[in-house]
Ligand code: SF4
């Protein structure tokens with residue numbers, strides 16, 4: 254396959270950025286999207302040009318490091334899929350693909366396609382933890398939690414903190430990310446100690462970081478690679494108001 258790429262290049266946080274045209278030749282449909290970019294970078298380095306900076310780590314859809322907007326969609330066209338798990342068979346020979354970084358004030362561009370997502374770390378540090386000693390893993394059958402509740406909590410725990418929800422939201426809201434963590438803990442006994450303070454602290458930190466609010470339009474849910482539902486945001490809002498009125 255031969256592809257025409259328009260890739261965001263930006264030398265640093267304060268430099269002006271622009272889309273630069275590249276041609277990716279000899280791309281196998283079996284390559285992942287990031288492997289395709291690796292091939293482009295090999296060509297750039299061989300010519301003495303600077304490689305395109307982009308984030309990745311596990312390349313297995315687990316770590317949440319990869320963060321590309323492909324043709325205007327965070328993580329690209331496949332639903333429930335991180336961009337590292339997107340494959341080139343999804344595209345056609347001759348296609349033009351535009352590749353940009355997450356765009357949000359709270360996620361400033363570091364270089365090219367790499368953004369600084371440490372704001373998420375600070376939100377987690379503000380309240381996304383439990384203080385109780387949970388000990389070793391007990392036998393699953395001894396845990397007195399209804400299966401539906403434990404499954405809802407574990408589905409929320411699936412959030413990988415990638416930030417696609419923020420990138421897709423016109424308000425750059427971090428609500429889906431926060432609601433995943435708040436739901437995970439609010440549903441389980443281990444999360445009850447900080448239940449009220451957690452939701453208040455996380456939302457306060459998100460406001461301080463410059464994330465916007467939620468206008469309930471669902472772009473976040475549509476791009477979330479772990480398919481975290483926006484019903485979690487409704488739960489977080491209930492948790493917030495209950496905590497505010499205490
Ligand atoms: S809620 Fe989904 S899109 Fe948002 S950070 Fe978590 S995994 Fe990524």
Ligand code: FES
Nearest residue numbers: 312316317319337
């Ligand atoms: S590189 Fe880890 S989720 Fe994509």
